[in-house]
Amino acid sequence: MDERVEAAVDYISLLPEHILHHILSFLPIKQIAKTSALSKTWCQAWNAFQILEFDFNAIFSGNRNLYRYPDLENNRQKLYDTVEQILLRRRRQMITLTKFTVIVPAVYQRPEVVSTMDRWICHALGSHVKDLKIAVGPSGNEEEYSYSLPQPVFNAISIQVLDLDNCKLKLHPGGDIKLPSLKKLSLTTVFADDIVVSKLLAGCPLIEDLNFIWCFGFKTLQILDHHANLLKLRVERLEHLEQIKLEAHNLRSLELHGPSWPSRLEVVSLKNLTSLIISKAPITDKWLNEQLNKFAHLENLICLVALC
Known part of the structure; x- marks a missing residue:
């Protein structure tokens, strides 16, 4: 009797590329790269994958044998270099990056890492990245320890989401900020002076979600009515802040967290506010009652203050 052996069919590799990309989106970057060895189809899917997330803290801690002396630096x-080639390949193929995330240890006194990160970010911008996250450190809230964001980021027309942790925002003399597509901005342990913050807010006409957490360097924060699309604002522990002025008619959600608190808080108009969260703030019952009378549409109030 003839024995027939049927070749196994790789049905997964027959799936459309967008389905393969959806599968890849659930895997860490190391496992994603390994899929390229499975078949030509998987290799093509990886080379066209639009989400690149590199957490070097996790990579280094998960591969201690590779990243220890004397072979650490090599x-x-x-x-x-591999990361740079991955980014370059997508840029040359004109593949738009949906998301680029880079999380690295402290870069203080490591200029070679700083220049490498600068190139990565510029390659991502060249691929019209939409969601950019840069996290460095921790290295404390000292300006000289922070990673200085490359100037091209300040004029990136493609970025819709920008998330920065332990970075420094400084403009070249006469520089400006224009982020016409930005809708969500999150700054954590970020240094910026008043001029940069003012230009940053003025240069984001479509901003909807704004977060300042443990930032330092600026004394004034003004959210004015020309931020017509702003729906959510969170301000938490801004150490050098002296004044906040809020005049955003369409703002829906406001969070103000201490213990650092400005000496002057001016609420001009938040007529459409529906959610207010205040914690660790030295406010009085009188101040709070005066503000609540302005919020005709308030639905949610959380006040974690001893004097409330």
Whole structure:
């Protein structure tokens, strides 16, 4: 009797590329890269994958044998070079990046890492990245320890979401900020002076969600009515802040967290506010009652203040 052996069919590799990309989106970057060895189809899917997330803290801690002396620097540089080639390939193929995330240890006194990160970010901008996250550190809230964001980011027309952690925002003399597509901005442990913050807010006409957390360097924060699309604002522990002025008619959600608190808080108009959260703030019952009378549409109030 003839024996027939049927070749196994790789049905997964027959799936459309967008389905393969959806599968890849659930995997860490190391596992995603490994799928390229499964078949030509998976290799093509990986080379066209639009979400690149590199958490070097996790990579280094999960591969301690590779990243220890005397081979630490050599292996680390090989990894950085690989990341750059991944980004370059997408840029040359004109693949738009949906998201680019880079999380690295402290870069203080490591100029070679700083220049490498600058190139990565510029490659991502060249691929019209929409969601950019840069996290460095921790290295404390000292300006000189922070990673200085490359100037091209300040004029990136493609970025819709920008998330920065332990970075420094400084403009070249006469520089400006124009982020016409930005809808969500999150700044955590970020240094910026008053001029940069003012230009940043003025240069984001479509901003909807704004977060300042443990930032320092600026004394004034003004959210004015020309931010017509702003729906959510969170301000938490801004150490150098002296004044907040809020005049955003369409704002729906406002969070103000201490213990650092400005000496002057001016609420001009928040007529459409529906949610207000205040914690660790030195406010009085009188001040709170005066503000509540302005919020005709308030539905949610959380006040974690001893004097409330």
